[in-house]
């Protein structure tokens with residue numbers, strides 16, 4: 183069955199995947215064989231991930247399914263060769279396996295201390311990148327771009343899946359997108375949670391949440407007329423609720439339940455779509471469970487969140503959107519030429535996940551990859567400026583501010599966070615400015631990174647990091663193509679295109 187489908191329509195393959203797991207395995211085989219040989223146009227969020235979310239209400243049950251899914255590997259061919267060289271040192275970290283993390287044959291999956299090739303002498307095989315070209319046509323393409331260019335080959339300095347489509351859609355979005363914010367008085371007892379706090383500059387780890395609200399309130403996307411709105415913004419801030427003694431962590435679920443109940447009684451907009459044209463923005467990971475008492479928000483509304491893992495029960499990549507966690511830094515980013523970046527790679531952070539433990543355990547004594555589990559004695563910025571690669575390792579969540587930190591300091595991010603739906607993946611081709619390494623390949627990190635530096639690949643990646651900086655920057659008054667506008671674009675892609683207008687509107 184599969185080969186016939188292949189001949190006629192590749193898209194058919196993706197629909198078939200929903201049939202049965204057996205079919206999926208078969209098609210997976212074909213997909214991976216196509217990947218290595220031809221250019222593909224995939225109208226899919228991410229060609230490597232299928233919606234296999236188990237119906238069990240437990241994130242960890244996803245681990246069972248994970249084994250059947252190839253983790254996104256940017257340097258697939260290299261890693262395959264390295265695995266063949268060292269077949270006995272397979273490492274499975276971060277609970278990619280069920281149970282206590284031991285393989286069924288009893289061997290420990292833990293990362294071995296010092297792999298024999300850690301000295302880094304060996305020459306890497308040529309880095310052959312897959313020629314897969316993912317063209318995202320913007321979901322709701324404009325008339326002109328309804329047929330995406332077949333297998334258009336990207337040039338090396340391109341950071342977008344398709345710049346022309348992005349620009350065209352962006353212009354349309356910029357002209358037409360209209361957002362209605364549920365209005366609240368300054369005297370509302372929960373004004374601190376519902377209104378943007380424009381007094382100072384947002385700071386800290388969850389600043390993205392506050393910046394979004396400030397930017398939106400100062401943008402031209404707002405309409406006072408709900409009948410012309412494409413989307414409705416639910417303006418509660420989860421980070422503010424946490425700090426409000428009247429609500430606190432324990433009260434967030436009830437607050438949201440009450441809020442939805444209030445607006446669905448007071449206004450007609452929620453009921454007519456069940457919330458499908460509504461969205462909220464949250465960066466704190468507590469947002470993961472915040473909708474537990476308002477499941478219609480989780481199921482129907484667009485959730486713009488930092489903790490965007492493909493395997494979180496509360497996150498659906500095609501409906502929801504990933505927002506970067508950005509530690510705000512004022513002013514123009516500092517620059518440092520790659521030749522002056524003496525460390526190969528750098529990581530610092532608390533040991534709160536198996537990925538981090540494995541990373542630190544593997545590279546703790548290395549002189550080229552600096553890993554730190556304690557507070558640095560030197561300024562953080564020195565390390566970000568002094569390293570060629572900056573490692574983002576999954577902690578409690580797939581996201582941290584480190585990706586934004588790396589980009590700000592012109593350091594090529596290394597993503598060690600399996601199943602992270604990276605911010606703006608619809609638009610940006612992350613393989614052009616970052617290195618995505620499977621957490622199973624921590625032991626090969628040095629070989630992979632050195633291989634990139636030894637070719638001129640590194641220079642391209644680093645130049646591209648500078649190009650995407652503007653997309654990972656908040657401004658109090660939004661600036662074209664900054665994080666705010668990128669989020670607007672993601673929302674625009676996800677807006678409902680068919681509106682049913684009620685008679686009494």
Ligand SMILES: *[C@@H]1O[C@H](CO)[C@@H](O)[C@H](O)[C@H]1NC(C)=O
Nearest residue numbers: 294295296543544545546547
């Ligand atoms: C790192 O060095 C320390 C001190 O020499 C040693 O005890 C430890 O086993 C080393 N760790 C690894 C992973 O090589």
Ligand SMILES: *[C@@H]1O[C@H](CO)[C@@H](O)[C@H](O)[C@H]1NC(C)=O
Nearest residue numbers: 352353355356357402662663
């Ligand atoms: C987007 O719209 C704003 C407001 O009309 C305008 O100032 C800006 O130049 C537009 N951006 C682009 C890229 O056209």
Ligand SMILES: *[C@@H]1O[C@H](CO)[C@@H](O)[C@H](O)[C@H]1NC(C)=O
Nearest residue numbers: 446447448449450451452453
């Ligand atoms: C929306 O639906 C709820 C539940 O069915 C109902 O109680 C409420 O009155 C409706 N709101 C409006 C504005 O009609």
